[in-house]
Structures are given as C-alpha cells and as structure tokens.
Amino acid sequence: MVLFYSSNALGDDLPVVIYAGKDKFENEELLKYFIPERDLWVHVDKLSSPHIYLRLPEGMDWEKVPEKLLLDAGHICKAGSIQGNKQAVTIIYCKATNILKRGDFATGSVTFHDPRKVKRFRIEERVNAIVNRLNKTKVERQVDHEAERIERDRQQHKLKRAAANERANADLALARQRKADAEARSYANLHAKEGTDEWEEDEWERNRKEGDFDPDDDFM
Incomplete structure (x- = not known):
C-alpha cells in the first residue's frame, strides 16, 4: 500500500503529490518505479523515518524548490519518525535518482551515489497545523x-x-x-535596373499597346 498526500504549498490551483510506502517492503518497490525527472527523496537524517517522495511540478528545478513545499514533505517525515517527532531534526533530500540500493543492503536501507548532491534543512519543532492539513488529504491506495x-x-x-x-x-x-x-x-x-538600355526596352514593352510597332520585328 502507498500513502498519498496532497500539498497546497504552491497554491490550491497547483496541488503537489507527496507519497510514501506504508512499510519498508513497499519502500523497496517505490525505489524501482519513481519518476526519475520529477521525484525527490526526503528523509530524517540519522534517524528512522518514512521514505518520502515529493513529485515536483513539470519543469521545477530540484535545487530551487520553495521552502514551504519542502517543509510539508519534511513534516511528514518528522511526524512519522518515533524519535524525530519529539525533537528538532535535520531533513535530507535529493533527486530520487541519487539513491543507491545494493543487493547486500537490508530491506529498506539505502545510501547515495553522490553524497555531495544531498541537501539539508532543519525543522526545530512539529507544526501541528501543517501535519493536520496534510493528514486530511491522506489516501491509502494499492498501486x-x-x-x-x-x-x-x-x-x-x-x-x-x-x-x-x-x-x-x-x-x-x-x-x-x-x-x-x-x-x-x-x-x-x-x-533590368532602371536607366539601362534593357530597362528602357522593358518599359517600352510594358507600355506599348497591342498593334504598336515593335522595332525588333521583321517587316516587308
């Protein structure tokens, strides 16, 4: 089962999908089927938390995501973390394509292809208004x-x-x-250009009436 949320951080006319696996086994499936050009992976740093995916609007640069939208995804991570929900946390995020899963990893465990392409921000405390707003949009669906x-x-x-x-x-x-x-x-x-002999001949030809004498015609 996959949990879907709808964020209105960019306005009610531009809802943004945030989704997560219900458990670590579903997280494994999500790693296979995310949208490479649009999905961000979001998690609480150094603590257990849901693996959140933020689906960016078409054309949005992942390095220029509005703070309000990141906070929505970050609060879902924080609220879903037993430890993180009770304390200040650092949220990490990157393009989902930067997530590395090797065969010897435990179920649900991942690392990064390039740690330098991971960004961070802090959430000092839970904001219930954000969590409650997002929970009202939550839908659980088999995918x-x-x-x-x-x-x-x-x-x-x-x-x-x-x-x-x-x-x-x-x-x-x-x-x-x-x-x-x-x-x-x-x-x-x-x-022909104006003023030349050829031009004068063209002008005479254009202006003469039918039956007028043509100097180039032979006659008897």
Missing part, C-alpha cells in the same frame, strides 16, 4: 507500479512524438518560406 510505469512511459512517448512532429512542421514551414524568399529574389533579378 500496480508496473502498470503505472507502462502508462507513464506511453504518455511520455506520445508527448515526445507530438513535440517532434511540431518541430518537423516548423522546420518544413521555415524551409518553404526560405524557398519562397529565394524565388522572389530570383524573379526580381530578372528585371
């Missing part, structure tokens, strides 16, 4: 992780294909415009 990943990958492929088609159409339109511009310049060059 078919593999099916959700397949559907997500399908949607990602669809978006990438649409973006590729849009780029191809834009390139085609640009090529057509360039061709039209080149043809227009080529046509313009067919006309």
